[in-house]
Amino acid sequence: METPLIQEKAKNDATGKSSKQDGVLEFQTVGIWTIMRQVKPHSWLFPGRYLLEEGKKWMEVLPIVYRFVQECFSVAPGMMIVYLVSNFWSSTESAIGLYLSSQILNIMQNAISSRKMDGYTLFRAVFVRIIFTFLSSVSSRLKKQTMSTLSNRVRYLFDERLLQANLRLDLPTHENPDTEENINKFIARTSQGGAWNLFNSLSRKLQISASIVSQVSILLGILNHQHGGLWFGLIYLIKGLFDIFDFQSIWESTAYVWDSNPHYRRMRSLMQMIKQTAHRVEIITDVLSDYIHQEWLRARKLLGDISDEYPNQLLDYERPLLRIFSSNISEDIPLVFYAIQIYINPKSFSLPSVALMQQASSTLTWTVYEIFRDENSLLQICHKIKALYAVEKTENKLQDGSLNYFGTIPEARGMDVIFKNVSFSYPKSTTGIQVIKNVSFNVKKGQTVVIVGSNGSGKSTLLKLFNRLYDPTSGEIHVDGHPLQDFVAADVRRSMAMLYQTYSHYPLSIQENIALGQPELASLLHDERKTEKIIERQKELTEKLAEAAKLGGSFELIQEQKQGFETVLHPTVWSWSTRSNDTSQAFKDKMAEVNNKADVSAGQWQRLALSRLFFRTASDRVRLVAADEPSASLDPQMEYELFERLRNLSTSHGKTLIYVTHRFGYLTKHADIILVMHKGELIEQGKHEDLLVKGGEYAKLYKLQAEAFMSDDKVE
Numbered sequence: 216m217e218t219p220l221i222q223e224k225a226k227n228d229a230t231g232k233s234s235k236q237d238g239v240l241e242f243q244t245v246g247i248w249t250i251m252r253q254v255k256p257h258s259w260l261f262p263g264r265y266l267l268e269e270g271k272k273w274m275e276v277l278p279i280v281y282r283f284v285q286e287c288f289s290v291a292p293g294m295m296i297v298y299l300v301s302n303f304w305s306s307t308e309s310a311i312g313l314y315l316s317s318q319i320l321n322i323m324q325n326a327i328s329s330r331k332m333d334g335y336t337l338f339r340a341v342f343v344r345i346i347f348t349f350l351s352s353v354s355s356r357l358k359k360q361t362m363s364t365l366s367n368r369v370r371y372l373f374d375e376r377l378l379q380a381n382l383r384l385d386l387p388t389h390e391n392p393d394t395e396e397n398i399n400k401f402i403a404r405t406s407q408g409g410a411w412n413l414f415n416s417l418s419r420k421l422q423i424s425a426s427i428v429s430q431v432s433i434l435l436g437i438l439n440h441q442h443g444g445l446w447f448g449l450i451y452l453i454k455g456l457f458d459i460f461d462f463q464s465i466w467e468s469t470a471y472v473w474d475s476n477p478h479y480r481r482m483r484s485l486m487q488m489i490k491q492t493a494h495r496v497e498i499i500t501d502v503l504s505d506y507i508h509q510e511w512l513r514a515r516k517l518l519g520d521i522s523d524e525y526p527n528q529l530l531d532y533e534r535p536l537l538r539i540f541s542s543n544i545s546e547d548i549p550l551v552f553y554a555i556q557i558y559i560n561p562k563s564f565s566l567p568s569v570a571l572m573q574q575a576s577s578t579l580t581w582t583v584y585e586i587f588r589d590e591n592s593l594l595q596i597c598h599k600i601k602a603l604y605a606v607e608k609t610e611n612k613l614q615d616g617s618l619n620y621f622g623t624i625p626e627a628r629g630m631d632v633i634f635k636n637v638s639f640s641y642p643k644s645t646t647g648i649q650v651i652k653n654v655s656f657n658v659k660k661g662q663t664v665v666i667v668g669s670n671g672s673g674k675s676t677l678l679k680l681f682n683r684l685y686d687p688t689s690g691e692i693h694v695d696g697h698p699l700q701d702f703v704a705a706d707v708r709r710s711m712a713m714l715y716q717t718y719s720h721y722p723l724s725i726q727e728n729i730a731l732g733q734p735e736l737a738s739l740l741h742d743e744r745k746t747e748k749i750i751e752r753q754k755e756l757t758e759k760l761a762e763a764a765k766l767g768g769s770f771e772l773i774q775e776q777k778q779g780f781e782t783v784l785h786p787t788v789w790s791w792s793t794r795s796n797d798t799s800q801a802f803k804d805k806m807a808e809v810n811n812k813a814d815v816s817a818g819q820w821q822r823l824a825l826s827r828l829f830f831r832t833a834s835d836r837v838r839l840v841a842a843d844e845p846s847a848s849l850d851p852q853m854e855y856e857l858f859e860r861l862r863n864l865s866t867s868h869g870k871t872l873i874y875v876t877h878r879f880g881y882l883t884k885h886a887d888i889i890l891v892m893h894k895g896e897l898i899e900q901g902k903h904e905d906l907l908v909k910g911g912e913y914a915k916l917y918k919l920q921a922e923a924f925m926s927d928d929k930v931e
């Protein structure tokens with residue numbers, strides 16, 4: 216059987232094309248894990264180049280770090296000074312405390328050996344020690360008090376940055392893997408007080424430096440008076456450093472660890488299958504339980520005793536016996552040294568002085584330990600700070616236009632749209648395949664356009680080009696006689712109401728979800744000024760929202776909710792419980808109430824999204840309405856009503872209507888233009904009757920659906 220511990224160690228060329236500086240990738244299998252380490256050549260072999268590189272890195276990050284520190288200070292300058300001073304105090308505290316203790320111990324030792332006591336000196340030393348302890352307590356209190364406010368302010372300052380930076384990004388930029396990585400880094404840095412932690416790590420480095428200087432001076436002061444004291448301190452320090460470097464955790468190198476054992480993975484996948492409620496229906500329906508159980512047992516058998524313990528732990532088990540012994544024996548070295556010293560010169564040591572030396576040396580060892588073992592080297596911290604600002608600097612990929620749409624085309628109810636030889640491939644696509652190929656068509660104000668075609672033919676993608684979520688890779692789109700790119704993109708978007716296949720339901724109240732169709736009105740919902748005018752406007756808004764809910768078919772669902780329009784269907788609750796096995800019913804009820812997520816069907820969600828669409832279309836500003844499969848989850852009655860209501864937007868209100876559907880019939884018959892998409896190409900366009908006469912793809916698909924209905928009728 217395979218050994219559960221280290222099974223393989225191999226060195227590979229990093230990427231085949233990487234330079235020597237990039238180093239090599241080293242792979243190691245331990246337990247179920249594979250550890251990949253990036254091993255760089257020792258930079259100290261080339262000191263000139265090393266210094267130059269380090270210097271460059273510092274020059275790059277320093278201005279950003281300066282800005283970061285300035286911004287952190289700006290949240291509360293006075294409080295920040297108090298916080299830093301108390302931090303500085305605590306970093307020198309142990310050294311000063313030690314010095315004061317050593318004074319008291321010395322006085323006591325002198326008194327014991329001379330049998331004479333200098334009461335005043337002892338009293339003064341004890342008094343100073345007590346004052347010092349009092350000041351330390353004040354400092355500690357101030358530190359905690361200021362820290363809570365400061366960490367909150369710094370955290371929210373950078374949270375707001377994240378919000379702003381994210382909201383500014385257009386879709387292609389947001390989907391770019393580099394941006395995504397930066398945003399994720401940003402979130403990682405800022406969530407759970409990340410920005411504050413960075414500030415603290417930075418100030419911690421300064422504190423450690425202050426702490427080391429103070430500790431070394433005090434230690435030298437104490438040890439210097441002891442016979443052999445300096446040697447003692449040195450040995451103690453070496454012992455500490457030995458401990459530090461004896462065992463290197465994986466996380467101190469650039470490493471990536473993953474579970475590479477196929478049997479272990481299979482066990483986890485099978486376990487995952489039964490844990491997810493979403494899979495349960497099919498597991499029961501398809502009677503998969505025996506299969507899952509057997510396969511889990513088979514994988515378990517094949518896994519054998521290969522361990523899934525934390526890899527650091529497994530590496531620790533592998534340490535050679537000699538190293539374990541040498542590490543353990545090093546514990547005794549100071550004691551042995553001390554014994555030898557006493558043997559040579561019994562009068563040179565006193566127990567208090569030994570205790571002091573031991574304490575001083577071990578405190579210093581821990582401080583040095585922090586410098587070496589702290590995962591955040593100073594430069595690393597600075598690089599993290601740089602990542603904080605990277606999202607802010609990200610340039611949007613879409614160049615915004617400057618033409619004010621409503622100013623340029625002031626009086627219109629509908630919208631003219633022309634596509635001229637438009638081709639498009641998604642920026643994220645790895646294959647670069649064109650999903651829209653050379654598509655051309657004309658839509659006039661107030662017309663109804665229906666886009667049909669098979670799955671993946673590019674229907675939804677076409678909609679995303681109408682409002683510049685993406686720009687075509689080639690070809691042109693004209694809106695009301697102007698190139699779409701010339702307009703301010705947000706203006707054009709405001710003049711459209713779009714319902715995509717994957718519509719959103721925000722974790723807000725139902726009324727706000729609908730009201731977001733017209734964001735400028737939505738803010739009225741939370742207006743706290745209770746003037747007569749505001750109350751009147753809020754009332755009007757509520758009526759309009761109810762009207763939109765009726766048009767979208769969600770009114771009844773809303774009425775059924777306990778809090779009606781105020782209901783938050785899926786709230787974002789941050790909660791946790793400490794125990795769950797012995798809770799009372801009242802406890803469980805409260806938990807359920809706090810976490811209450813309403814059961815809403817796909818059709819009901821769709822009705823809510825439609826209500827938002829109708830609320831948006833109620834604005835005169837909206838000139839084009841586009842809906843992508845808006846009836847996919849609706850019952851036939853609602854589907855018919857929806858068609859009527861949407862058509863009304865075009866026939867009575869003059870808005871241009873674009874409708875994507877798989878269903879042929881009511882809407883296609885009334886469409887001014889039907890666009891038939893196939894594999895990214897527009898293969899046919901025209902009116903229903905003309906396309907039927909043509910006998911092409913549309914006629915074929917229409918007949919297929921019609922026949923299906925007919926045969927259903929026959930069956931009945």
Ligand SMILES: Nc1ncnc2c1ncn2[C@@H]1O[C@H](COP(=O)(O)OP(=O)(O)OP(=O)(O)O)[C@@H](O)[C@H]1O
Nearest residue numbers: 641643644650668669670671672673674675676677
């Ligand atoms: N964000 C995206 N990034 C990369 N490729 C995408 C993206 N969205 C869609 N695609 C690809 O573009 C092609 C066209 O997709 P699109 O969603 O426009 O088709 P569709 O006709 O609306 O399909 P359906 O009828 O299934 O909704 C598909 O091959 C799809 O995989």
